[in-house]
Amino acid sequence: xxxxxxxxxxxxxxxxxxxxxxxxxxxxxxxxxxxxxxxxxxxxxxxxxxxxxxxxxxxxxxxxxxxxxxxxxxxxxxxxxxxxx
Amino acid sequence: xxxxxxxxxxxxxxxxxxxxxxxxxxxxxxxxxxxxxxxxxxxxxxxxxxxxxxxxxxxxxxxxxxxxxxxxxxxxxxxxxxxxxxxxxxxxxxxxxxxxxxxxxxxxxxxxxxxxxxxxxxxxxxxxxxxxxxxxxxxxxxxxxxxxxxxxxxxxxxxxxxxxxxxxxxxxxxxxxxxxxxxxxxxxxxxxxxxxxxxxxxx
Amino acid sequence: xxxxxxxxxxxxxxxxxxxxxxxxxxxxxxxxxxxxxxxxxxxxxxxxxxxxxxxxxxxxxxxxxxxxxxxxxxxxxxxxxxxxxxxxxxxxxxxxxxxxxxxxxxxxxxxxxxxxxxxxxxxxxxxxxxxxxxxxxxxxxxxxxxxxxxxxxxxxxxxxxxxxxxxxxxxxxxxxxxxxxxxxxxxxxxxxxxxxxxxxxxxxxxxxxxxxxxxxxxxxxxxxxxxxxxxxxxxxxxxxxxxxxxxxxxxxxxxxxxxxxxxxxxxxxxxxxxxxxxxxxxxxxxxxxxxxxxxxxxxxxxxxxxxxxxxxxxxxxxxxxxxxxxxxxxxxxxxxxxxxxxxxxxxxxxxxxxxxxxxxxxxxxxxxxxxxxxxxxxx
Numbered sequence: 001x002x003x004x005x006x007x008x009x010x011x012x013x014x015x016x017x018x019x020x021x022x023x024x025x026x027x028x029x030x031x032x033x034x035x036x037x038x039x040x041x042x043x044x045x046x047x048x049x050x051x052x053x054x055x056x057x058x059x060x061x062x063x064x065x066x067x068x069x070x071x072x073x074x075x076x077x078x079x080x081x082x083x084x085x
Numbered sequence: 086x087x088x089x090x091x092x093x094x095x096x097x098x099x100x101x102x103x104x105x106x107x108x109x110x111x112x113x114x115x116x117x118x119x120x121x122x123x124x125x126x127x128x129x130x131x132x133x134x135x136x137x138x139x140x141x142x143x144x145x146x147x148x149x150x151x152x153x154x155x156x157x158x159x160x161x162x163x164x165x166x167x168x169x170x171x172x173x174x175x176x177x178x179x180x181x182x183x184x185x186x187x188x189x190x191x192x193x194x195x196x197x198x199x200x201x202x203x204x205x206x207x208x209x210x211x212x213x214x215x216x217x218x219x220x221x222x223x224x225x226x227x228x229x230x231x232x233x234x235x236x237x238x239x240x241x242x243x244x245x246x247x248x249x250x251x252x253x254x255x256x257x258x259x260x261x262x263x264x265x266x267x268x269x270x271x272x273x274x275x276x277x278x279x280x281x282x283x284x285x286x287x288x
Numbered sequence: 289x290x291x292x293x294x295x296x297x298x299x300x301x302x303x304x305x306x307x308x309x310x311x312x313x314x315x316x317x318x319x320x321x322x323x324x325x326x327x328x329x330x331x332x333x334x335x336x337x338x339x340x341x342x343x344x345x346x347x348x349x350x351x352x353x354x355x356x357x358x359x360x361x362x363x364x365x366x367x368x369x370x371x372x373x374x375x376x377x378x379x380x381x382x383x384x385x386x387x388x389x390x391x392x393x394x395x396x397x398x399x400x401x402x403x404x405x406x407x408x409x410x411x412x413x414x415x416x417x418x419x420x421x422x423x424x425x426x427x428x429x430x431x432x433x434x435x436x437x438x439x440x441x442x443x444x445x446x447x448x449x450x451x452x453x454x455x456x457x458x459x460x461x462x463x464x465x466x467x468x469x470x471x472x473x474x475x476x477x478x479x480x481x482x483x484x485x486x487x488x489x490x491x492x493x494x495x496x497x498x499x500x501x502x503x504x505x506x507x508x509x510x511x512x513x514x515x516x517x518x519x520x521x522x523x524x525x526x527x528x529x530x531x532x533x534x535x536x537x538x539x540x541x542x543x544x545x546x547x548x549x550x551x552x553x554x555x556x557x558x559x560x561x562x563x564x565x566x567x568x569x570x571x572x573x574x575x576x577x578x579x580x581x582x583x584x585x586x587x588x589x590x591x592x593x594x595x596x597x598x599x600x601x602x603x604x605x606x607x608x609x610x611x612x613x614x615x616x617x618x619x620x621x622x623x624x625x626x627x628x629x630x631x632x633x634x635x636x637x638x639x640x641x642x643x644x645x646x647x648x649x650x651x652x653x654x655x656x657x658x659x660x661x662x663x664x665x666x667x
Contacts, residue, residue: 016197019123019137041530045196045476053193062477167523174393174411174432179468183398186471192332199472200529200654203391205433209655212525218540221523221657222440225430227412233429237444240451246520246544258406 004076015050016043028072036071044069056084088243090250091273094156095285096149098264105152107288118262122148133214140178140201141262142171143210146255149266150211153251165268166220166247167208168238173258174204174225207255220246229254229265231282238269238277254286293446294512294666297372297504298607301364302594303340303497306348307371312611315619316639320593322483322495331470336483338497338595339465340364358417359394361500365418365460368502373422376504376511378456385448385457386424388415389431389441391599395468418460426454432599435562435653436521437461438501439602443519443661445505455507461603462500469496469598476529478566484596486563486589486621487570487635489628494564497595501604513610514663517551517646520544524656531569531652535576538652541660542580545648549662556585556662557644558618560609562651563589564596565623569652574629582648588636592622602651602659613644613665 009023012032016039030036033044044065051057051068057079059065068078097104101121103111113124122144126136131151139147146169154165178201186194200206205223212221220241226233238250253266265286269277275285298308303321305311314321321338342360349363352370365388378384390411397408407413415428431441438461445457463469473479473494480493505516522544524537532538546553559582561573570589577583590605597604612619618636627635645665652658 017137018134020134040527042197042200042528048477049193049195049475172410172412176406176409179392179395179409180398180406182472183395183468186467187399192471194471194475196472196475196529199475202468202472203432203434203654205655205657206528208433209523209525209528209657212523212656213527216525218522218525218536220521220544221433222431222444222521223433225411225415225432226427227416230427233427236448236451236453240447243451244447244548 001076001080004080005072008072008076011050011054015046026072030071032069032071051079055079057082090239090242090269090271090277092275092277092281092285093268093270093273094153095267096152097288098145098149099262103148103152110152118260138197139210142175142177142204142255142257143201143207145257145262145264146207146253147210147214149253149255149264150251153266153268154215164219164248165217166241166250167211167217168222168234168241168250169208169253169255170224170226170230170234171204171254171256172225172227173256175202177258178202229286231279231286235277235279235282242269242271291450291452291507292509293449293505293507293516294509295503295514295516295610296506296508296511297376298513298610299368299372300499300501300604300607301340301368302499302604303338304593306367308607308611311608315593315608318620318622320483320622321497322595330465330467331474335470336480336495337465338495340498361394361462361464362414362417364500365462366421368500369418369422369458369460372502372504373458378504380423380425382425383455384424385426385429385445385454386419387429387431387441387445387457387459388418389437389459389461389599389603390414391432391434391437391463392466392469396464396466433657434655435598436602436651436657436659437599438604439606439649439651439661440521440659441603442503442505442516442606443521443659446516446519449505449507457505458502459505459603460500460502461600463598463600464498465496480565483623484565484591485623485625486565486591487574487627487629487633488624489626491565491567491570491628493566494591495595497597499594499597499600499604501600501607503603503607512666513614515666517662517664518545518548519659519661521657521659524658526656528656529654531572532656533572535572535579537656537658538573538576538650538660539579541658542576542648542650545660545662551646551662553580553582556582556646556648557642558609558612558647559585559587560605560647560649561587561589563591563621565591571629572652574631574633577633578631583631583633586618586634586636586642588619588621592624602649606649609647609649610663613647616641616643618642
């Protein structure tokens with residue numbers, strides 16, 4: 001799980017072009033949206049693509065994303081439980 | 086047109102160089118636009134992380150507008166219209182997006198790329214950054230159309246749709262780019278005419 | 289005293305008609321252009337969209353010219369312009385502007401891997417091809433400002449004529465349904481898996497559509513249908529893809545148009561709104577309309593008939609809006625059932641007769657752009 005979390009942080013930084021944020025800056029429980037990393041609605045859509053592309057998980061209802069993308073913790077447990085690749 | 090308007094400041098970005106009002110304010114080695122734009126961002130201490138989410142066209146337009154709007158009186162800002170044009174629209178990003186859907190086995194269209202497949206998105210980026218709730222429009226011409234740009238900026242000011250107009254020719258395709266941005270208002274030294282714009286554009 | 293500017297000729301090419309008369313008849317009969325399509329070359333799964341039949345288009349185009357080397361979009365633009373140029377009797381001169389509005393133009397050219405494809409996808413080349421067909425003498429002006437392009441082009445034409453840069457302008461707007469835009473809107477999870485339902489409780493998103501529309505904007509009052517009274521195009525300065533939650537840019541655009549028009553807002557008899565049927569867009573419009581106190585004015589979205597035709601929509605909806613006030617008929621907002629916006633608006637539920645002197649056209653789009661134009665009927 002730790003490896004997955006590390007990998008997720010690296011991917012999020014790369015995919016969302018978070019230029020001035022390092023892996024060490026993101027805590028597992030930090031809010032990804034709102035006050036935390038400050039991600040927005042396009043980032044959320046991009047995370048849905050990331051789940052599909054890298055883990056073979058298709059989210060059809062964007063509302064589901066709200067719970068899954070709360071933090072690195074919630075995202076990694078969802079991926080671990082549902083990944084197909 | 087009865088009333089005269091004036092070019093108050095102008096800026097050119099091309100060949101890894103930024104020239105503001107005729108003076109070179111930043112220059113870097115030829116290492117590609119991504120690197121050049123990042124170095125310019127750092128040099129001018131812009132401090133706006135959203136910059137790195139933008140596509141090349143928006144980065145180009147954003148950098149130029151940053152230099153021209155920084156010096157402006159903040160009270161004027163909300164009345165500064167944006168009038169931009171180029172030749173290749175958003176084709177630089179369109180090609181990138183098309184590549185993401187051309188292989189059916191590896192088909193992952195990116196919303197963050199798709200949103201930039203519209204040329205006017207760069208106007209949105211500038212408007213957000215400077216909180217310009219103002220007139221804006223994006224046009225496409227085969228080449229810099231000085232006559233149109235002079236006329237339309239004059240119209241915006243004369244009809245009181247705006248107090249100032251930030252005008253820009255922001256062309257980006259592949260590694261070829263050129264930005265020529267300038268600020269037009271009621272006062273200034275250089276009259277906003279087709280002839281003057283052509284001289285400044287070709288400088 | 290500002291020069292008065294009119295629209296005196298209109299036309300449109302859509303899946304439900306290749307002229308204005310047949311389009312209006314289909315709208316009155318409640319016939320929508322939106323259909324279910326199953327075409328894997330466009331999208332991996334079945335989708336709802338409004339698409340022009342190519343065989344029908346080719347037959348109509350053969351009546352105009354035997355030259356075959358035009359794309360679907362070019363044929364549709366030429367067909368939209370041809371009758372209005374002919375009927376207008378305008379002698380095309382250096383005082384005649386040609387304005388073309390589109391978001392993606394010939395974007396499907398990128399699907400080919402040849403080196404010439406970039407050239408074919410350039411919007412200025414599209415404009416040049418159409419301009420050469422009709423012999424326009426001035427450099428084409430291409431407006432590419434996301435989903436407000438079509439109505440913004442009318443505003444640009446009016447401003448240039450008022451400033452005496454031109455005497456008249458032929459304006460054409462068009463966009464196609466392509467794999468490019470379908471996949472993009474789908475990646476935004478903005479597509480409805482049923483015919484779209486602007487302003488309704490159960491709306492889930494857009495259907496894309498294709499169309500072209502054309503108008504003559506002129507200072508010559510001969511045969512004028514409407515006078516263009518005022519316009520505004522103001523940015524939300526809020527988000528590049530999401531509409532402003534407060535409707536700020538739309539409110540400011542309508543205020544700018546109203547201010548210029550000199551009419552009291554209570555005189556507006558009809559609003560032809562944007563109504564894409566995405567949850568956020570329609571909600572934003574309802575908020576803006578209420579902020580302006582226009583919530584009792586009858587309004588509709590024509591997206592339920594045509595889908596979202598992107599850069600064409602603003603002009604197509606203006607063409608239909610003009611017919612609406614000339615014929616004294618308000619057209620039902622197709623797909624509307626139960627209100628799904630937080631503030632009350634007067635969505636037209638059934639076709640009905642109404643005497644209208646002034647109407648407001650609005651549009652909003654990606655990049656935070658908004659445009660509003662006010663028209664007055666010329667009797």
